[in-house]
Amino acid sequence: MPIPCRSAGTDRSLLRDQAFRTLRAAIVDGTLEPGERLNDAELCAWLGVSRTPVREAVARLEQIGLVTVRPGSSTTVSPLDVRAAAEAQSVAAAMHELAAREAVPVLGDADLEAMTTTNDRFADALDSGDIEGAIDADGAFHAVLVDVAANSRLRAVLEDVTPLLRRMERARFGSLTGRASVAQHARIVELARAGDAEGAARANRENWLTLRPDDSPDDSPEQEPHAPR
Known part of the structure; x- marks a missing residue:
């Protein structure tokens, strides 16, 4: 048939x-x-x-x-929820740590160049106040490691948690400079270029947790946490 x-x-x-x-x-x-x-x-x-x-x-x-x-x-x-965002942030940080650990040993020069280029684009977007451009460039930077890691389970988890974080980002990003993240991205590239998978993994995780509030007063939906930058 x-x-x-x-x-x-x-x-x-x-x-x-x-x-x-x-x-x-x-x-x-x-x-x-x-x-x-x-x-x-x-x-x-x-x-x-x-x-x-x-x-x-x-x-x-x-x-x-x-x-x-x-x-x-x-x-x-759904309203913006501080507890849900904190949970998503922890999961995303762990997944991006794993992505760097798996990707760094097999990164090529083109991958490292792509990370450098997207970080430059990220910095330019921040300088010009282009929130959407900054978010897109940040996503492209981290996507290099996720793509090279080629871990379908990891990607599936990020598909679930990242939209919540991006939503929080758009709600808060206008009040954040995000400049520290440019240097953090550069450090991740530096460690990756040196072949330090563990160092790059830790730096990637820290980048996603950098803007977590030190103390959240309560779990009310009206108070959104800083999204990772």
Whole structure:
């Protein structure tokens, strides 16, 4: 029998993933604001998909803490939550530490150059007050190590926790200079170039934990922690 070109299951999976990525990006960049109600019909019209992939996408967003679902009542964009951000920050720091440890022994000159270039772009964005550019450059810097590590489990964990951190970043980054992170990035590159995997791993972890508040007064959603820079 001929092999089908595309199955219905694959179609739905692709639609679900597309809906998830679009909604996640809209929540992270503030298009969908904390507390905003999400209506299935409106989301379907916006995304151009049926209710099933939208509901599956929303369920996944709930799992990673970006939406709050009250069965039979409402679905809303989750508020910024200090405890959830602190937990995500700890996990992300550990994952990026592992990424550096696994990547450094096999980094090439092109990888090191890419890290240097993105750190320069990060510094320029900070100097010009370009929050989005700084966030994108910071992500690109750390992505080099994650990509070279090629650890699918590690990547999957970061897929879950990073959006929450990026969301917090956008809420707070305008009040942060982030200049210390430029030097921290440069130190990571220096250690990586020297082949010091353990040193680079520790420096990468410290970079993600640098702006953790020394003391969080409480767990109220209104108080957001500094995101890692």
